[in-house]
Amino acid sequence: MTGKGRLGTWISVDGVEGTGKTTIATHLAQILPVEPAPEFSDSVFGSALRGAVAASPHYISSSPLGQSLVFLADFLEVHASSVAPRLDLGVSVVSDRGYLSKYSYQEVVLSNTLGPMPTRRLLDEIFAHLPSPSLTIHLTAPESCLYERLLSRDGHCDPARLAFIARAAAANKAHLARTHVLHAVTIDTNQRLDDVLREVTDVVRRRL
Structure with missing residues (x-):
């Protein structure tokens, strides 16, 4: 299924850490007629997951499979409770770390x-039950650029983190190469922020 048959437009802003997803999603929600989707649902388990991530972002469960299924289940709930109802009313929605990010991140985690x-x-079976976004904004940047951004933002970025990011970036590209359900535009964010925002805004405005 795709989001094309709905009245509203679902925009998914995706990419690895440091590519600027939150900055761009927030910008789009401020200047275009699109509403932001929450990262976690307002369900009981979504609220619990939000708290768990705030307390320990890299460890939620002793079972890697269980942990991935929890994140994916809440993403399905976010779509069912916050995205789909607004799309059906003709309201367009922007997701930060949406469809592609959720797939690729869990692919990297579970492959081990x-x-x-x-x-x-497993992921293809789960995502077959979720409509795909109308437009995926796939953000990229060179590793050196991501390192500097994460170091500036978080104060640390060790080799293990960079290695995971590289695997997630490769998974994003591989998934886009083999899937037929995502309409994606790739944008390199290793340029002036104003230029990136202008490029993304133009792409989304045309889709809307």
Whole structure:
């Protein structure tokens, strides 16, 4: 299924850490007729997940599979409770860390436990029950640029974090290359912020 048959337009802003997803999603919601989707749902388990991530962002469950399923279940809930109802009313929605990010991040996490192909089969089955966004904004940037941004933002960025980011970036590109359900535009954010915002805004305005 795709989001094309709905009245509203679902925009998903995706990319690895440091590419500027939140900055761009916030900008779009401020200057265009689109409403932001929440990162976590308002359900009981969504609220619990929000608190768990705030307390320990890299450890939620002793089971890697259980942890991934929790994140994916709440993303499905976010779509069902916050995205789909607004789309059906003709309201356009922008998601920060949406469809592509959720798929690729969990692919990297689960591949170590399940193996690459079983992981893709599992994720493909889960995502088959979720309509795809009308437009995916796929943000990229060179590793050196991401390192500097994360170091400035968080005060740290060790080799293990960079290695995970590189795997997630590769998973994003691989998924876009093999999928037929995502209409994606890739934008390099290693340029002046004003130029990036102008480029993204033009792309989204045309889609709306």
